[in-house]
Amino acid sequence: MTFQDILKIFEENDNFLILTHKSPDGDTLGSGFALCAFLRDMGKKANVVNSDSFPERYDLIYESYYPQEFDVKYVIAVDIADTNLLGSNLSKYAEEGAIDLCIDHHISNKYFAKQSYVEADASAAALIMYKIFKASGRKISRQIARCLYTGIATDTGCFKYENTTPQAHIACAELMSYGIDFAYINRKMFDVKSKGRLMVEQSVTANMEYYCGGKCSMIVLTKELMEKSGVDAAEFEGLASIPLSVEGVKIGITVKQRHENVFKISVRSDDEIDASAFCREFGGGGHIRAAGCEITGSLEEVKAKLLKQAEKVLG
Template identity: 40%
Template sequence: MTQSVDHETVVSRLLSADEILILCHKNPDGDTIGSGTALCLALQKLGKTAAVLCSDPIPAMYAFLPITVFDGSFTPHFVVAVDVAGIQLFGDRNNMPQYAEHVDLCIDHHGSNSGYAYETMLDDHAAATAELLTALIPEMGVEITPDIAACLYTGIATDTGCFRFTNTTAATHRAAAALIEAGADVENLNERLFECRSHARMAAERMALESLEFYYDNRCALICLTWDQIQAAGVAGAELEDLTSLPRSIEGVEVGLTLRQQKDGSYKISVRTGHDTNACNIARRLGGGGHPRAAGCEISGNLDNAKHAILDEVKKELDRSASLNAAES
């Protein structure tokens, strides 16, 4: 069972450690990559040996971040996980399992965190792990440089949909403001992260929209991409992350589902919900987790099995929400 720790303890652990390995989750997004790279840069500024490891390749859209990828040139003596809610999210490539089994410290913002690390700093009110690190890094005695600011802004902006999602708070905007003051080039970053889509990404979106289906009196919308379609489009997984908001953006839809088949045949399912429905409740019952408005899980089996499993949970949550609303009226 993990031990919950505060900022002061985390700073103490990081300052006393060296040969530090920072782990990101598989299918990396902007928050795990941005947070991992920012923490790595901060530790290196303190004269420590540090590097970042991910089971999957770093997506091309984040290639501008100055990431030091672990190459095995040192033996890690302290292992930190950033933005990783459960041990199953680490992946199994690049020797990840041998390090994921012994995580000394986890820094995370997911309320569904399973407590796999020896110590955990968790704040599920934060919009992103990068928001936590925006406060933590100065407490380590490290100035936030323009490079660190770019990493942290990437994490915050991507996890909030460029500050559009309901997880965005006043504290999130204050963190972003601090990063802008530290030198984050938001015009350039926002263009890279939100305004530039490859031809492959647009081809994948077209195929996803062709799969659009509605359920439960149009309160639920579902899109799907098979592995063959993803390969045919030639699109990287990270470029597909913003597809998850598409089905929920349709008028009258309370629950949006995006199913993406993985190489092993399983389906990665992203759940996005409106104010009356809890996405985490849906995903958690299928072994996943996340936040009240954005969550996810993975389901093995064919597409029909995956659809049946997730739609059953969606119906339970829609019925629960309807019952609560009826009782309050």
């Protein structure tokens, strides 16, 4: 599938519904809202939906967005590797054939859509969107540029992660030329934290656990701790980088409680460990250095499973 094939789909269809993944991040929202704006600029009708609400943290992406009324005729998933990432409120789209097109950059993509464009070496789904829009020859609005920049910046950790490519830098340099407030975007995404978020950081850092001779570290975010902080769930993004920041650690694990016996796992690894392969053992996936999954059971059972796998990969 080529960019021209995708653009032909945009031209020949209308009434688009754009799906973004649960616990939304800057890339899925940046890609989704950029695509929505692009389609509307083409004269099409389009909406963006999420199983959760759109986090206030990303309001700079959707501040000018408004939902349109129409009967959905074409469904596009962005930055979604598997239908289990849709969330309960969008689970009906997990049915076979319900999603027409998926545009993604995860090596673990399950190819669940009727048609898929997956570029596993792309730094972000937003980078793929950028290239599609450029291939169209159409003008990119300042708001689209803002969405795309946010998506690429957040998925590369402000261009610090290993998935950062020359293409990502070049694309963002051009997006900056549209007059976007990139300094504000980066400050809001990476520097500004609420008092509640800082309290959580202090707690998980003080209680970080080390295993496998210090090569594996783990932090745990219980529902009690998160509720006590009083902050929006989106603010907990970025905590997954804390365990790997410790000298000597090769695999950092973040255990975040979603429900009583359901835990979201985020894994970050150095250049010797495949995080996606690690999470695949638990039905998850993602990128080589950053991946995730969900595990059910008590906290101690979940930790035991993770540590058994960590011991296996660390030898």
